Amino acid sequence: MNYISARTHPYSVGYLDTAIEHLEQVLSLEGANSLFSKTYWRGRVVQALSTPGLAPCQHSRLQHLLDRIAQA
Structure with a gap:
């Protein structure tokens, strides 16, 4: 694994x-x-959303977190 992909x-x-x-x-x-x-929490969630092979339920949970951050 190279540094960029990590x-x-x-x-x-x-x-x-x-x-x-x-x-x-x-x-x-x-x-x-x-x-x-x-900004920190949004970045963490966006990193997770960029994971290859993300399942639909994982995407949904992460999107819910982005919505929660936006409303905070």
């Missing part, structure tokens, strides 16, 4: 559900206005 796709499909769960927990408990900015 930066572009930091998540693997096998690890993505765990990452989504983490994002859902953090954003529901602390909200997008926590220690980190909305």
Whole structure:
């Protein structure tokens, strides 16, 4: 794996559900206005959305997180 692809796709499909769960927990408990900015959380979700092989249910969960960030 080269450095560029690792930066572009930091998540693997096998690890993505765990990452989504983490994002859902953090954003529901602390909200997008926590220690980190909305820009930070949006970036994390967008990175996850760029994962090759994303399942429709994963895409839906991530889109819901983007909506939550936008409303915060």
